[in-house]
Amino acid sequence: MTNRCSFCTKPAEEVDTLVAGAGVFICNECVDLCATVIAAKRTSGPTPRVPLWEQIDDLALLDHLPRIEAVRDQVDDDLHGWVAEARRRELSWDRIGAALGMKRQSAWERFAE
Numbered sequence: 001m002t003n004r005c006s007f008c009t010k011p012a013e014e015v016d017t018l019v020a021g022a023g024v025f026i027c028n029e030c031v032d033l034c035a036t037v038i039a040a041k042r043t044s045g046p047t048p049r050v051p052l053w054e055q056i057d058d059l060a061l062l063d064h065l066p067r068i069e070a071v072r073d074q075v076d077d078d079l080h081g082w083v084a085e086a087r088r089r090e091l092s093w094d095r096i097g098a099a100l101g102m103k104r105q106s107a108w109e110r111f112a113e
């Protein structure tokens, strides 16, 4: 599985650096963009918060949907990997479920392979 930036969805091979977070990744290009946005905000002051979906046309909105789904799938794959490691360490389904705020049975049904 290729890890992708959770912001721009570029695969690791297409960027210089991909930094991992909790189930998500950010590439060096998106970090640069964030730094630019933050710097601009410092000089212009606070701006009204308008959700992205209210700022884009229908085509851009539809284009965004599969990108969100790809990020969701990546987060889900990552979570499965972490739970598999917990099981490899012989942590109980009780403890895994408690960590995820679910019952033992729910954790087992979702993650047992």
Ligand SMILES: [Zn+2]
Pocket: 005, 006, 007, 008, 009, 010, 026, 027, 028, 029, 030, 031
């Ligand atoms: Zn990116």
